[in-house]
Amino acid sequence: MRHGRVYFMGDSAKVVSPFGARGGNTGIADADNLAWKLTAVLKGRAAPALLDSYNEERHEAAQQNVMVTNRTARFLRPGSPVEKTFRTAALGLARQHAFARQFVNTGRMAVANPYTRSSACERSGGQSVQNVAFQWADGTPGRVNDLLRWADGRLLVLVFGATSPAALQRLGGLAETAPVRAVQVLGPTEPAGALEHVRDPKGHLQGACHVFGHAWALVRPDSYVAATGESVDASLVHAVGHALGAALQEDEE
Numbered sequence: 257m258r259h260g261r262v263y264f265m266g267d268s269a270k271v272v273s274p275f276g277a278r279g280g281n282t283g284i285a286d287a288d289n290l291a292w293k294l295t296a297v298l299k300g301r302a303a304p305a306l307l308d309s310y311n312e313e314r315h316e317a318a319q320q321n322v323m324v325t326n327r328t329a330r331f332l333r334p335g336s337p338v339e340k341t342f343r344t345a346a347l348g349l350a351r352q353h354a355f356a357r358q359f360v361n362t363g364r365m366a367v368a369n370p371y372t373r374s375s376a377c378e379r380s381g382g383q384s385v386q387n388v389a390f391q392w393a394d395g396t397p398g399r400v401n402d403l404l405r406w407a408d409g410r411l412l413v414l415v416f417g418a419t420s421p422a423a424l425q426r427l428g429g430l431a432e433t434a435p436v437r438a439v440q441v442l443g444p445t446e447p448a449g450a451l452e453h454v455r456d457p458k459g460h461l462q463g464a465c466h467v468f469g470h471a472w473a474l475v476r477p478d479s480y481v482a483a484t485g486e487s488v489d490a491s492l493v494h495a496v497g498h499a500l501g502a503a504l505q506e507d508e509e
């Protein structure tokens with residue numbers, strides 16, 4: 257989806273069957289993926305090599321979406337006698353048996369495709385974060401999208417639960433030297449440390465996505481998780497560099 261300085265997105269990059277609302281939705285996801293990377297590179301916050309991850313991530317998504325929508329199209333208009341037999345059997349069974357209704361494929365709705373082979377996401381990352389609710393430190397309600405706006409194009413580090421003063425100091429230092437904003441996500445009674453913090457009285461943030469069982473999550477401006485980790489140490493610093501294309505550049509050299 258990248259040819260030199262030309263990037264393809266939306267229907268110019270791929271065309272999917274119009275079942276499951278995947279064409280327009282994934283076109284917007286393409287733009288969401290590329291926009292923050294271009295901005296970061298143009299502002300000198302990320303290495304140009306980060307732009308290669310656009311194709312890695314969105315080409316994988318395009319392949320998934322073409323496969324899923326093609327399956328629906330072939331269920332609706334079988335392409336072979338075998339597919340027609342399968343459809344007839346599925347429809348017949350579905351009238352009487354609930355288990356067979358999952359085989360009636362009139363469209364699988366668009367999803368935030370996971371990235372499993374991106375060189376800008378660590379193995380622990382690549383999933384989209386849901387726009388779940390929390391409370392700002394002053395008690396006003398907020399959502400993850402508000403946090404991303406607050407991060408203003410930088411990476412967002414979510415640190416979960418009580419954290420040692422040394423780790424908080426390290427995070428403060430990281431936020432001064434890298435394009436990162438860090439926020440501590442606390443339960444209703446946990447004491448706040450020397451860092452911006454939000455309250456999570458209903459376990460929304462921890463429960464929203466399985467990655468939030470970890471000590472920290474590094475979230476990108478397109479609301480994908482770049483990496484998660486078990487402690488605030490050098491692994492976080494490495495993950496920040498990786499998410500900004502630094503490791504990609506080193507690999508190329």
Ligand SMILES: Cc1cc2nc3c(=O)[nH]c(=O)nc-3n(C[C@H](O)[C@H](O)[C@H](O)COP(=O)(O)OP(=O)(O)OC[C@H]3O[C@@H](n4cnc5c(N)ncnc54)[C@H](O)[C@@H]3O)c2cc1C
Pocket residue numbers: 265266267268274276277278279280281282283
């Ligand atoms: C029947 C149907 C139902 C659909 N339903 C859904 C749905 O429910 N949900 C969903 O998410 N998606 C749906 N889609 C898919 C969705 O409409 C497309 O994926 C989406 O519109 C693609 O957007 P795009 O901006 O990439 O391309 P386009 O919408 O095709 O925009 C390209 C634009 O470029 C212009 N253009 C072309 N050549 C030039 C040129 N040389 N110079 C200047 N301008 C040019 C065109 O006029 C056009 O305005 C559906 C598609 C169909 C056909």
